[in-house]
Amino acid sequence: MTLRLAGPPPRPPTQVQNYGPHFQGTNNRDAQLNFQYSQCTGKKKALCVGINYFGQTGELRGCINDVHNIQNFIMSQYGYKKEDMVILTDDATDPRGRPTRANIASMQWLVRGAQPNDSLFFHYSGHGGQTKDTGGDEGDGYDEVIYPVDYESEGHIVDDEIHDTMVKPLPAGCRLTAIFDSCHSGSAMDLPYIYSTEGKVKEPNLVAEAGQGLLSAVTSYARGDMGGAFKSAMGLVKTATGNTQKAEKLSKATRTSPADVISWSGCKDSQTSADAQEAGQATGAMSYAFVTALGANKQQSYQQLLVAIRDILRSKYSQKPQLSSSHPMDTNIMFIC
Template identity: 35%
Template structure:
């Protein structure tokens, strides 16, 4: 059983192997010596964390210190998922569709892909458990929980709907010179989660026989997992795999497993938070298009999913850039005369730890 400790320098959570007395951080390379397993701090008592239930003097047990839920591993492996939807309610960054995205994704995983309900960890502002609020600490812990104890045959999934951003890269491992980031609920005080950390947490540890899918509905999310290869596809469906491996030679792939990510847009684009796509309620454009591709029977291969998502995005809305819910919803633009032929200026992306034929590789979770 691995123990979680924080790096003594950058505070990144680290998995300490049994019996080890020190560990080197994959992010800052600092060595942390272990004196007491209680070194892991509790979640920050910020304005976002509600107090424990009044009828108990103790906080609820953390889901991250327990064995992964769900049935024990079998010949077909175990399915686990982390779903994070952040609305940034009551702030100037508020989004309308992200919690709906999380609920829709949970429904899809349970009813279409047979994920056990107990094996899905939800992080939204609607959760009453303080460990399940989408704060930076909790999101970090959830990502470690997702890959903890994974075994050959396991299928893992990470879905995120919320704000994404980018910041200048200074170590030379980004082709475009920028690190992509995810913005947890408390990012204004606690900071963002950078793609280097995401890669070190849920990409590099994946062993042979385990597969992880990420579905990231956020701005600037094209390479937010820092995967080495990006599928550059044109409007006719032709594609080439771009090599995004750092010139430094640092390996950004897995430990033998398979990791594939669908993201809402390219690294230099923004993603729409819109109610026009679903006609019913606000959802993220990318999440809606992904679920629609599956439900319409266009989810046989990775290429068919990507083509379906891009086609839906192009055929809906106006040609104006939309920040992920920050400016206006697409429905408003349609009502005020926006063109229906231009499509949103966002192109869903596919990245992978290894190149493959997107039109023959079957998609499965």
């Protein structure tokens, strides 16, 4: 028996990762679905949004602090530069720096021109909620939403829009790391693969549930043929049984991506996230735990980091942070961004 020596986890492999069943591809060639990990050696850009909702119902205290803490952390630990960041907080004096619905649409700026091995970072700290799902891809029947500072007049932003804006445009091998420190945020990025602290996918694996309809839908998505993807996916929904099963199939069929997208969220979709007090400062519990866990040990695997984040929060908070991704991933490799 070969034992792996203790030490840092391995870095992400550089080659294309194939997964799932084989199918007939272009020119009748044997093919599989695939994705590529980012090596995070290209350009780095970040968008950080913190909203305290001054003077509004449900005013928060720690969200602006969260943004500055995360900004400083990724600059010092991961090489992000201030000039390549957009920071939106509701104490900004410049109207362009306020976290309005229109300004949060700078999500488009974040992903514009993205290339393989780039590293993009999105952080949101503020109110989150739920609204009735009309697309059929949510097992609980609700979409997750975030609330801009002007949500009372301009409305919330739904997870479908977040996914369409930030995930779909990305090429294979481009990393997007997202942190949602908000209530009901478990699937706020609408990523279909959610991981347990054992490093396993919580829902049935694509391999186990594969059928030609699902493959057709996912490969249509990969080609950018959204009409084909939804047509195939809706065919799946009609033949599946049970709302949760239907939603899981539809989510994987229309949300799987060859890009390297990772989301850390403060809690399950059914839970709230704490606006907390840690180390004498108002802070979101998830943002605090993320910085604390990585600050103690930068060389952690995804599984180790998820466990560490949960351990930090377990003694004081009921929320359970979630890890999700746009593709099946090896949670034993090193987290980089």
